Amino acid sequence: MSEAPSFRRSRLSGELPFRILTLGSVLLAAALLFTLVAVIMEKSLILWPVEAPLTFLTSSGWFGSTAPSGVITAAFGALPMIWGTLVTSLIGIAVAAPIGIFAAIYLVELAPKRLAAPLTFLVEIVAAIPSVVIGLWALGELSPRLRDSIEWWVASTVGQFIPWLSEDPQQPSDTSVFRSGIVLAIMITPMVAAVSREVIRSVPQSLREGLVGMGATKWETIRLVILPTAKVGLLGAVLLAFGRAIGETIAVRLTIGMNISEIPPTLFQPGSSIAAQIAGAFGEASPIEKGALAGLGLSLFILTLTLSLIVRLLMWRSANRMGART
């Protein structure tokens, strides 16, 4: 950051307009964000008289219609969508976090120099694949394979004892909450890896050398120095990816099955998510349902807002601790 207060105040021509222009950009961006939230909030207002916010968040069922007489019959419950959003994202992050972090460790600590750069590049390319392309692939290729392999295997072993991992062998579904979770895992792994890579790279070299000098193995260095030092940053990476998973729309929409009325009894049955429901139901929604979709949008925003705040706090804390801004 520039430290030249005397120049800042200088009245040289152009200084003020430029400053106003750049400040204007910041304000415009902030205004965009505020309008976005305000508009969605305003549109959800139609819902609250029909469905109190707390009931909306904690109940199931999704229908609403307006009779010719104008009487609205509606019961909108966001619980199955909120559940689906969180569960798919948790499955995604449970798979993506270890793989992504380990991949990052490999890239920074273990990979031969020749291999590190191309591998990093490949990981970044995965992140660049548009989600609809991943969704198409998941729908046509991955999903049936997962159903016939992992899902079938889990359901016929562990599933015998744990109800929410069971599956009726007679009626395996084409879509499931679990499969959406795996698709999310594939989409966010590169993100975990990329951010973790930066975090691990910023662990001071001297710490590593200290332990290696004491005869520690590579793994011990990783376990005793790198992971503890990078802990907060890695948590940030995971949460960031979690936020991305929560908001993912299209790939989930194509694989989750859009079961909007209830929480599915097992992970291997169709469910729904907030974002997928907004995208899926919008084309056909009645005015009152649009209000309900705005209500869903609002809950989604609050979820991602909370995550963004936590991540930022973590980053500030870790920055303070490491004595430098990351």
Add this chain to the structure above:
Amino acid sequence: MKTALRMAVGALALVVLSTGMASVSDASSTTPTITASSAGIIQGGGASFPNAQYQKWITDISALSPSVGFGSRSGSELVLTYTSSSSGTGKTNFRGANARKASQMFSGTDSLVSSGDTASTNTALGGRNKWTQIPVTAGPIAVITNLPGVTANIKLDGATICKIYTGQIKVWNHADILALNPTIKALRTMTQSIVPVARDATSGTTFIFVSYLATAAGNTTHRCSYTSDWANTVTDLGTLSGTISPADAIMSTRFSAMRAANGAGAIAGKTGNDGVRDYVSATSYSIGYVEMAFSFAANVRQAAIKNNPVGSEAATYLLPTQSGANAALAAQNAKATASGASPTVVAENDPVNPSASYLQPVNQVGATVYPIVGYSWVLLYTDFDGTITGAPTKGQVEGLIYFFNWSITKGAVYTAGTTKCYSPLPASVKTRVIAELKKVKFNNVTVWR
């Protein structure tokens, strides 16, 4: 270069055509004309029931490009687009902010425009004479099932389907189902719960389906609750006695109290005809209803539906076919135009600008009549205003009229494989639709003269 040539030929043909027409002057022409080198978009949307048919007509008429002028490029051609969603959306958009613009020139619906919707549409457009509701295609609705191990088409009747959707029949080996299907052994041991699937929005397909249930289910199931005295909390059909009143309401809503009282799970609500098809295809032991064009998918079989026999003839069970649907349209049409028929009967059977008492041609009498059939309508503005922002040009309105006239008179029926999935309009309905098309004005001047 080829396109340029094609366009030149097309323009020439149009010039010749239009000058030819001009010489005929005031005499009403048999086909609408399109002003030479008209261009721009012609956009509409709504019902998913007729989507396959509309897309075929759009593709076909665009392939005729040199002689007519439809194509993909709005700079030099007329570009038709139909966005499939639901009848409810179609009706809402028809009176919405973009009404009468090039991006909203017509809507598709296969349910009635309710009195409330009519009132708001009249308010938005300036009166009932500013729009018309014309049937342009019709088709049978297939009841589809996904029953592992069953290799035949199961037989169903109105009462049984009603009981399935209201939760009175919960499993596949219920006595009522077995009685209709004594030869299908796999059903006898099928103890699995029935998964009923319906549309999750106000849908015209639902409207046709419940019109069938309301008329075919009979008094034993009290018109499947589609009666005028129905309330949201009805748990027992036996208490109902009102007159038939089908509605496009969401079935899971309508039957939720009743299903709960019967101890049955919720109806699965799916988006669009394709959404229902995909869900049934993916879910064993499910049952759903879709326009016939959507009834072909893995694991999915159509059910044979009991007909409404003439007099004391024995009932037969029919799969949806175009000929079965044609017969239904003809039977209804015969009643609508029967001499000496009372006005109410005509209104009940007249699909052009249908009244509130209109019933879709369901459960019509006849040995070959498939019982679940409905018209699909287009909502059309009769008074386009070229001065509003985003308004179509005269040529675009002419293109719209041309398209619908061509579709109902010359357009080919959509086929899945070799199966025809939609029905052409009966001749007398066609004539009346054309009369409606001739009412459309652009800047207060009739377009098709």
Add this chain to the structure above:
Amino acid sequence: MNQAPLPNIRLDFSLTPHDIRRRRVNQIMLRIIQAAAIVSVVPLFTILFVIFSKGLPQLGLSFLLNGPLEQPTGIVNAIQGSLVMTFIAIIAAAPIGIGGGIYLNEYASTRVARIGELFIDIMLGVPSILAGLFAYFALVPILGHSGWTGSIALTVLMVPVVMRTTQEVLRLVPAGLREASLALGVPLWRTTIFVTCRTALSGIMTGVVLAISRGLGETAPLLLTSQTSNDVSINLGQPMNAMTVVIYQNATSSDPQIVATAWTTALVLFVVALILNVSVRFKTVNNRVF
């Protein structure tokens, strides 16, 4: 591991059981870590393989140049729509993002900069479907389902990407450069434009390209705003097709011909995304030292 025979001097190099365990754990863990790295790139290759094998047969010049209602069918309107809407969006988003990034890094006090960072975080975290919802509610009543509405929805998503990248690369510009320029009497705003930003130009461009890449890959906001159209035109006042929307809408069809169109469009989109990312990659590599 083969150990060379040791010379006469006998030292006790034998490993204690504890050491052997440590070594084994080390070996196992390193293998696991290696496996994780491999696993993380496996999807790329399977996706690549499937997209090419399913998408390539239909790919031809006519697929890229024809409209959807022409024979044989093509996606030129979707390609145009994607490009035009992304172009309009970046025209709007780049100045806002770059300007904002400059302000936050060059002018804002530490506290304001921190609040700004927080704002960018929140904006980056806004799921794309919400941008669509916003544009639908706020703009469709005014502009209709149109290319403009779609472009604005994309702008909302692109601004934070450009702003974040700009801010980060400006931070990397050595303070000495600025100071040298300022010492020569060049006013701060000129220093910022001609020294600071110029030095960081390729980094800023990276942000712009990343934003373009994001815009081209978005589906959900366009579904609600620009919808679809059969029209091959760049008229932003009417509904517009986009490649992502074509893929999404064709993906679930039961007509194999239509699904094939989805795969081929996916191939086209993937190649475009790849080119954009590779170009960014090489730019940054070449200009690592600002």
